[in-house]
Amino acid sequence: MNIPSKYNSKEVEGKWYEYWMKHNYFHSEVDDREPYTIVIPPPNVTGVLHMGHMLNNTIQDVLIRKARLQGKNACWVPGTDHASIATEAKVVAKLKEQGINKNDLTREEFLEHAWEWKNEYGGIILDQLKKLGASCDWERTSFTMDPALSESVIKVFVDLYNKGLIYRGYRMVNWDPEAKTTLSDEEVIHVEKQGNLYYLEYKIEGSDDKLTIATTRPETIFGDTAICINPNDERFTHLKGKKAIVPLCNRVIPIIEDEYVDVEFGTGCLKVTPAHDENDKVLGDKHNLEVVDIFNDDASLNSFGLHYEGKDRFVVRKEVTKELEEKGFLVKIEVHTNKVGTSERTKAVIEPRLSDQWFLKMEELAKPAIEAVLGEDSDVKLYPKKFENTYRHWMENVRDWNISRQLWWGQQIPAYFYGDGKEDFVVAESREEALVLAKEKTGETTLLASDLRQDEDALDTWFSSWLWPMSVFDGIRNPENEEIKYYYPTNDLVTGPDILFFWVARMIVAGYEYKDERPFENVYLTGLVRDKQRRKMSKSLGNSPDALKLIEDFGADGVRVGLLLSSAAGNDLMFDEALCQQGKGLGNKVWSAFYLTTLWEVSETIEQPASSKLGLEWYKAKFQQVLVEIEDHYSKYRLSDALMAIYKLIYDDFCGWLLEIVKPAYQQPIDIKTYKEVIAIFEDNLKILHPFMPFITEEIWQSIAERAPEEALIIAKYPSVLEFDKELISEFDFAANIVSGIRTIRKEKNIAFKEAIELSVVNTENYTQNFDQVIQKLTNTSVISYVSEKVEGAASFRVKSNEYFVPISLDNIDVEAEIIKLKAELKRAEGFLFGIQKKLSNERFVNNAPEQVITLERKKESDTIAKIETIKNSLVSLQ
Numbered sequence: 001m002n003i004p005s006k007y008n009s010k011e012v013e014g015k016w017y018e019y020w021m022k023h024n025y026f027h028s029e030v031d032d033r034e035p036y037t038i039v040i041p042p043p044n045v046t047g048v049l050h051m052g053h054m055l056n057n058t059i060q061d062v063l064i065r066k067a068r069l070q071g072k073n074a075c076w077v078p079g080t081d082h083a084s085i086a087t088e089a090k091v092v093a094k095l096k097e098q099g100i101n102k103n104d105l106t107r108e109e110f111l112e113h114a115w116e117w118k119n120e121y122g123g124i125i126l127d128q129l130k131k132l133g134a135s136c137d138w139e140r141t142s143f144t145m146d147p148a149l150s151e152s153v154i155k156v157f158v159d160l161y162n163k164g165l166i167y168r169g170y171r172m173v174n175w176d177p178e179a180k181t182t183l184s185d186e187e188v189i190h191v192e193k194q195g196n197l198y199y200l201e202y203k204i205e206g207s208d209d210k211l212t213i214a215t216t217r218p219e220t221i222f223g224d225t226a227i228c229i230n231p232n233d234e235r236f237t238h239l240k241g242k243k244a245i246v247p248l249c250n251r252v253i254p255i256i257e258d259e260y261v262d263v264e265f266g267t268g269c270l271k272v273t274p275a276h277d278e279n280d281k282v283l284g285d286k287h288n289l290e291v292v293d294i295f296n297d298d299a300s301l302n303s304f305g306l307h308y309e310g311k312d313r314f315v316v317r318k319e320v321t322k323e324l325e326e327k328g329f330l331v332k333i334e335v336h337t338n339k340v341g342t343s344e345r346t347k348a349v350i351e352p353r354l355s356d357q358w359f360l361k362m363e364e365l366a367k368p369a370i371e372a373v374l375g376e377d378s379d380v381k382l383y384p385k386k387f388e389n390t391y392r393h394w395m396e397n398v399r400d401w402n403i404s405r406q407l408w409w410g411q412q413i414p415a416y417f418y419g420d421g422k423e424d425f426v427v428a429e430s431r432e433e434a435l436v437l438a439k440e441k442t443g444e445t446t447l448l449a450s451d452l453r454q455d456e457d458a459l460d461t462w463f464s465s466w467l468w469p470m471s472v473f474d475g476i477r478n479p480e481n482e483e484i485k486y487y488y489p490t491n492d493l494v495t496g497p498d499i500l501f502f503w504v505a506r507m508i509v510a511g512y513e514y515k516d517e518r519p520f521e522n523v524y525l526t527g528l529v530r531d532k533q534r535r536k537m538s539k540s541l542g543n544s545p546d547a548l549k550l551i552e553d554f555g556a557d558g559v560r561v562g563l564l565l566s567s568a569a570g571n572d573l574m575f576d577e578a579l580c581q582q583g584k585g586l587g588n589k590v591w592s593a594f595y596l597t598t599l600w601e602v603s604e605t606i607e608q609p610a611s612s613k614l615g616l617e618w619y620k621a622k623f624q625q626v627l628v629e630i631e632d633h634y635s636k637y638r639l640s641d642a643l644m645a646i647y648k649l650i651y652d653d654f655c656g657w658l659l660e661i662v663k664p665a666y667q668q669p670i671d672i673k674t675y676k677e678v679i680a681i682f683e684d685n686l687k688i689l690h691p692f693m694p695f696i697t698e699e700i701w702q703s704i705a706e707r708a709p710e711e712a713l714i715i716a717k718y719p720s721v722l723e724f725d726k727e728l729i730s731e732f733d734f735a736a737n738i739v740s741g742i743r744t745i746r747k748e749k750n751i752a753f754k755e756a757i758e759l760s761v762v763n764t765e766n767y768t769q770n771f772d773q774v775i776q777k778l779t780n781t782s783v784i785s786y787v788s789e790k791v792e793g794a795a796s797f798r799v800k801s802n803e804y805f806v807p808i809s810l811d812n813i814d815v816e817a818e819i820i821k822l823k824a825e826l827k828r829a830e831g832f833l834f835g836i837q838k839k840l841s842n843e844r845f846v847n848n849a850p851e852q853v854i855t856l857e858r859k860k861e862s863d864t865i866a867k868i869e870t871i872k873n874s875l876v877s878l879q
Contacts, residue, residue: 003598003703007591009555009584013695017130020698023709025068026135028075030486036067037075037490039469039520040136041503042144044083045118046090049128049547051529051537051563051575052496058560059526060494061134062639065691067491068135069718075487076135077472078126079142082118084410084461085179085345091117091409107408107456114409118143131548133556133694135714142472144464145411152476153411153464154429156514161427165361166403168415168422172278173355173402174341177299178348181406182357184460185399186502188350190339197336198321199267201329202227205243205252211236212331214266216338217276218324219316222249222304223294226272228283231257233268247329248320249306256287276352291354297406299351313351356422358404358413358457366398368512369505379518380508383637387497387525394501403460410458417453418442425455466506469519476514484515493520500525524637527572534574550580557693558584564643564692586647587696590689593655594700596663597678603669611773612674615661617725618732619681622653624724630688631721643692650685657736661774679704684719735771738804741797742779745806749795749818756782760791760805793877796870808877819878826871833864 020026028035038060043053060076068074091114092102102110126141142149160166173182198218201210211227227244229236239255246253260283261270274284275293284291294304301308301316308316324330341350372379373391382388404413416434417425418441426441428434435449470476475484489511495504504523511519529537529544537544550559554577561583566573626649633642662678664670683704690697690713701713742759751757759781772784790796791805798804839845840857849857 003595005595007588007696007699009557009587009695010552012699013131013133013556016695016698017133019712020135020714021138023712025712025714026076026137027139028073028137030482031073033071033073035075035487035491036064036072037077037487038064038492038494039077039472039490040079041493041495041499042079042081042142042465042468043125044086045080045122045125045143046083046086047080047125049125049132051544051547052526053125053129054132054547054550054559055526055529055563055573056494056496057129057132057134058563059524059639060492061132061560061694062564062691063492063494064135065694065714066634066718068714069687069690069716071717074135075137075140077140077142078129078134078136078138079140079468079472080122080126080144081461081465082143082145082410084405084407084458085176085181087114087118088407088409089179089346110408128548131551131556133560135694140472142468144461144468148474148477149464149467149471150411151429152467152471152474153459154414155476156467156510157411157414157459157463158427158429160360165365166427167359167361168356168425169359170354170356170422171359171402172281172352173357175297175299175351175353175355176343176346176348177295177297177351178346179343179407180297182353182355182402182404183343183345183350184402184462187344188341189344191342192337193340194335194337195340197266197334198324199331199333200247200271200324201331202244202247202271204239205245207242209238209242211239211244211255211269212267213269213271215271216336217317219301219305219308219313219320220273220276220294221246221271221320222301222306222308223273223275223292224251224253224271225274225284225290225292226253226287227255228258228261228270228272229255230259230261230263230268232259233261233263235268247324247327249304254289256283256289258283258286275354278352281352281354293354295351295353357402358415359400360403360463362398362401362509365509365513366395366505369508370395372508372512372518380520381522383522383524387500390497390500391505395505401460401463403463404455404457405460406456407458408456410461411464413455413457413459415455417455418447418451462502462506465503466510467514469507469511470514479514488515489518490520491522493523495523495525496528497525498528522637529573529575532574532576534572537575545575545577550577554580554584555587555695557587557696560692561586561643561647564640565647566640583693586651587693589651589655590685590693590696590700593659594682594703596659597675597682600664600675601669602672602675604672606669606671608671608673609773609777611777612662612671614771614774615658616674616677616681618728619653619658621724621726621728622732623649623681623684623719624722625726625729626653627688627719627721646688646692650689654681654685660778683716686713687716687718690714690716731770732774734799735775737799738775739778741799741804742775742781742806745795745797746779749808753780756780757806758783758785760785760787760794760807762787762790762803762805790873792873795874798866815878819875822871822875822878826868826875829864829868829871833861833868836861836864 040060041056064074064076094117095102095113122143129136157166174185174188176183195216197214197216199212199214200218200221201212203210213227224246229239240257242255243252244255261268272280272283272289274281274289274291276295283289292304294301295313296302299313300310301313303309305316308320311319321330342348343350373382374388382391414429415425415427416431416438418438426434426437428437431449431452431454434452435447438452439445439447467476469488469490470484473484473487474481475488493504507519511517531537531543535543554562558580562580563573563575565579565582566575626645629645630642633639633645662670662674683701686697686701694714698713701707746753757780761784763786775781776784790803791807794805794807796803796805836857840861846854
């Protein structure tokens, strides 16, 4: 086989992905092996691959590939989420470009356009994941609006309604005026913004008195239905029982009393607008106030806004402020910072709004899910554990879930109205079943299916994806099918902490409600991907690199390594392209190591050198030591630590040490025993590296030998943990320090490697002699002598308490240059010693510093004295 000297990721990656797909290695079917299952956090169907997806899916692929190597039946279910708000917005925008208004279409016509959009763009992100090397079971690809999954969602809605857990209520909700739909509390992001506090004067009916209120939203005065004062506030005793007149619209409203009013905030008088503030609504209900809704669904003012009708709320805010000022109602304006609710999806400022919506009662449903994560014998473990506090806060303060959305893209709520009253409806899985129920409920046998009107609203997207680990295995419609029984509960879930409540907690709730068990065992919460300045990566900041361009530049393996090297569990990832370069560098190093082995001539007649035998024994022990460390990291989801351990093992120990130990002399052959052992070790290295760098490892594996499809690396047997000799590793570490000392002397004295040197040892720790032959080979040392006295005229260094001497021939050295260098070193060392001794002669320092600090300083002192002595001896030998 013709092996190129340089690795080319562009030629390799497509080839092996196609090979894996052709041989169906990613596909899983029920069998007698232990299952290992991951369901992908379904990315939005609108999405393209970004850095968060790259990190999240690399981690999942590492886990799934390792499980596959361990002989488990690895099943990674991919798919996408229909993302109601985001997708509908994209479709509406596309229609607008074509001159089509959504409002001019029927629901069916709009959905045709939406499906067309989904079919054209919806698979982009999954195709991009293939470039990353994601080994998903593509035959199982699911979409949250696939017929079977939609049927599951409707079935669950009907079931929860029949259990009395879903209800319809007229409530204050979060209204997104851009998407024109409600949002759940969790979909609202509270952003700190600087605005104004407007002080407005209201006249008191039948007198010349006035009162002043402070508001951040002067445009809502058209919806005021009361002024509230605190009954204990003596400043306003004279206002009790009176009425006020709202500026501009001249509506007469009562002055009510309630201790809810904070006497310290603003003026102590509160305007009450029950239609547009949740707290005002509570006050309004308590005091039977009128509710005046002044907004249209796009947050423009309706007819209650008088001459501002049809204008946007923020435009009105400016214009009404000007009018209030001109007419003498505006007292003053102060700068004021407050938190403003914004839509997570559209970024529009949320408008509190009263509306008929569907809600799911969460309090009882949440209890098993709280116990599952926070109970004594927790069934579901969060990594890192710190997120348990966030989970506890959300779940113990859970509110009823607003599950209806004023959208067409999504599962349509299966409620069918047969009359005009708010309660004139039935809930059923189909129109036919609804008709039967409606006839029973009304007693009208003449009712027709066409008399029923289905609720226009769609269900919240999360109400679909909370069933994901069950619905992808058809566990809702067919709860006893062999797949749900085999693959569920799944093993690991990898996702971001930002959807811990949105998705993770709700899946746990659904799992206990419908399978009476956890949906997964472990939840690994990744950090956010940030840039070097710690800013969150986003399109708007323009600081997010093009994921596919990174793969193009560094190869998928390099990008995977780059992402994971900087990603400690649960901590934010400071992404830097230099890390991808480091990943690419590791790939190049491994390839160079492989290429080196292909250049060796192998002899079946020569004996195995003792140095090679010992080197191989050491590396096998070191490999086992690192394998134990890797397994510990995996068990704690510290994948970056596992990768770093593998990186050091292969880069430093295998490439840096072992290959140097076994490498034959120039133009000499290598013995077959050593060669075979090196290749076997190399193959074990490839197995542990494969989950992180799948492409290059498969390429090398297949290049080492001709392999049948059943011998591919992707399904090879992962190395087993075996007993190993710790003493051997310790001895090698000692020997490695000796090698480094000799190499330093060669470098400093400019002694070429081809010139053999001698080494003398004043030996007090006699456990390095096993490795003498290894030391000799790696340093071109002709002889190692064990002596009792220091060797004059030699360069020296220490390893622990042993001292090593390399006799220096003056013929090989520029004596003058060496003397200048040594004198400079001596001057630095003497200056350093003076500083330490000055510190140690200071009584205040010695009396007050901790004991370990004093010990450290005395150690520095003795080491520096020894160094000075060595330099002086070297100078004497040169003069």
